[in-house]
Amino acid sequence: MSAFSTDTLATSAQTAESPALIRERKDRRRALGLLTPGLIWMALFMVLPMVMVVYVSFWTQTTFAVNSELTTASWERFLSSPTYLSAIWTTLRIWLIVLVLTILVGYPVALFIGLFVRNKTIQTALLVACVIPFWTSFLIRVIAWRPMLGTEGAINTILLKLGVISEPLTFLLFSEFSVLVGMTQIYCVFMVGPITFMLGRIDISVIEAARDLGASFGTVFRRIILPLSLPGVMVGSIFVSVMVLGEFATAASLSGRKVNLLGNIIVSQVGSLKWAFAAVAGVVLTIIITAVIALALRLVDLRKEM
Amino acid sequence: MLTLSRISRSYGDTVALDGVDFVVPDDTYMSLLGASGSGKTTLLRLIAGFEEPDHGEISIHQTRIDGQAPHLRDIGFVFQNFALFPHLSVADNVAFGLRYRANKALNNDTEIKDRTQEALVLVGLDGFGHRGVSAISGGQRQRVALARTLVCEPRIVLLDEPLGALDANLRARMCDELRAIRQRLGVSFLHVTGSETEALTMGDEVAVLANGRITQSDTPDTLFSQPRTAEAARHMNAWNTFDGTLCDGMSVKGEIAVRFDQMDVSAQGRAPKDHLRVHAQYLTGEFNGPTALSFFRAADGTLLQIIDHLSQPRLPDLIEGQHYDLHFPSNALRQFHGAV
Structure with missing residues (x-):
């Protein structure tokens, strides 16, 4: 009798699906459902255009038009022209300097907000205060540097009045300097945010424990706080890098045409209908950004740290 | 000998400690029993130097320590949540104090390694040094926290509800081990707890903190059978x-x-x-x-x-x-x- 009942149980388990299996399938269907809109969006508006850009970069460029005959002429011209190669170099240099500056300016701010302000409300208020400049348009924020840095601008006037200088400093505006200042100011907040977040997650008792074990504040910072906040620095760096590498507006309005970034080249080439050439610059820029992000992710294992 | 005299600390209108007089003798396991919110943790934080008292004096061997920076006090603190350094391995956690303390830091890697190893053996974690602190159990984390403190040979060890995060079985075992470790090292432990059983089991002496003061400090059996104040009696449950x-x-x-x-x-x-x-x-x-x-x-x-x-x-x-x-x-x- 007992053998018989086990038999029937076994067969019924085989014919009817087990609840676990049904549930698993349902979960998988839901996951797919959640993924689909994003996947479609990315495919239509990111993957497809990227493929198109790469494709167009091999098109034939004539003075006022492109045709789809494939050629490497645009690539050859780009890679053999000192103007464009130096644009790559300028882009990388500006990116690195701005990255370092945003870390140098942003980290102490984040340290203050994330670690020294214990009250969550004040923390949030301070972070919001950092974002307030973003309530005006990007262009206004950039152009606002002109009356600040110009030969008759605020800084020169003050320095002249104080007698520190006898004639206006001309390197302040329409130079690489003004581009660096502008970009650092604009992108700093993207560094402050992630670092503050990481610092805010550090358990205060961990810092107290390090102090209790005899470490001075400097040592605690170097050995505990800094390493624990590195993922934040890395996320901030990725934000800043992606934005600075693709920048053109700050350079266009503050450099007086002295600083040519890859972004500026794309804008001017598109402006003069050189689509194939703009596509080459676009592909180069994409490769650089991808390499930078890959490098950043190499340095800190975000999956482990977050 | 750790001496606290007339220690007071308030937070706004809330009085946490109101003139605490308290002595922890040398080579003693002292339990400090108090209900939650009685100011136990505050008392430990004042001794460790994370906070300063509003009034009163704290001294070790007749030398005043209040006002000193916490990293110069040479006092061990074992946190309730263990507060291990999440980015360091077990061995690096234990070696932290030896390596990075402001006074008498060790540079000799072999010596650091040996003493770390000794401390790990002492708490029964031999062979766990290379593990990450997230890859070990709660009880083992507790031991790492203890080893990390003991390896620095502090003048007194403060334990803030050290068994609170452990399950009942483990708690009983750690009780015995804590007592044994303390006896081997000969250093005073000040163990803060809200459980009268734990306080009575562990302490050579038990002090009861109530209404911001030490209401009685006695051997466990005296305290249990002859409480001198109604507060002390209530705490015995x-x-x-x-x-x-x-x-x-x-x-x-x-x-x-x-x-x-x-x-x-x-x-x-x-x-x-x-x-x-x-x-x-x-x-x-x-x-x-x-x-x-x-x-x-x-x-x-x-x-x-x-x-x-x-x-x-x-x-x-x-x-x-x-x-x-x-x-x-x-x-x-x-x-x-x-x-x-």
């Missing part, structure tokens, strides 16, 4: 404290205490004539395995408990809502002089 005027048969004034196991129950009017009596209504019983607790409500609303041991049952069958005479011999009673 074994004494009924009630107003003396509730008693029949003798006029007693002020707050008195009678231990749960020294009270008996009889029907109304049937209590022995030489015993003191309290009229009370039986509320309910609670069966705890080897013991059973019975709850009564006295005339003024005071809750009274009587414990009955399974091996020697002495209570009659009780009916909920019925009134009984609770009685006890006069020598079972403890009277407290003056207000606490």
